[in-house]
Amino acid sequence: MTTPFQPAPAAPVAYSPDGTPYYAAPAPLAHPPVIYQPAALPVPGQPLAPTVVYLPAPHTPAPLPVSVPARDPWPARLLAGGIGVGAGGIGLGFLLQTLAAATTGLGLLAAALGVLYLLKNSGGGGGRGGHGGVNVSVSVSNRNR
Template sequence: MDRTANPQPYVAQVLYTPDGAPYYATAPAPAPLALYQPPAPLPVPIQHPGPALAYLPAQHAPAPMPVPARDPWPARLLAGGIGIGGAGLGVGFLLQTLAAATTGLGLLVAALGVLYLLKNSGGAGGRGGQGAVNVSVNVTNRNR
């Protein structure tokens, strides 16, 4: 049997710590470990002018073209739309809060009005709260 063609798998050795906990030993590293070092940065390529520009005298060099200024009207429209939308949203929240506050205040005034009417009406029907009337009735029977 040729052992070089089909080598046996490595079996980890079981070792024990002094307190009895097992740990497994692994195979030794084939080479000493090295720290990671990031690769060196790439060199910056040199920009060469074209062959025609390299031999022109300085007075014949083309002047750089001015960059046309951009009209910021799309940005202004966008900013205005965002501002108007934000203002509309703020006004909507303000009106909603105002409506809730006035509704709550109206309900409070109505409840206080009902309490005032119940307290001051006296339960005297339509007499306008005149109060109780003392009645004394004497009945005598003359047929006796």
């Protein structure tokens, strides 16, 4: 008796007169052994012989038993809904964060352009003679003289 871990006994080897080894079978052979000869390679340009194709049998699923009603997997639906709501909340958070960053950048740009406009177009004090100055005329009379 052999176990899967013990090697099987080696088959006896017979040799033909030209030195080709043949592995002897324990029972007598029905026909004499034939030397293996590989098939000839196909000639380019000639059509190949048709081969037999075995298609798989069509799969027909077994019908569900009619007497057993299908269970409602409410825990799975609750979990899927919670994951969906969480993912939606994360996505909404990213959207709002991006929107806040964009509006902050636009606000800073508008403020910088406003300051530049005011610096360019303001009168900037009395010595410049810019727009918005006040005309003052002073007349002094002394009655005591």
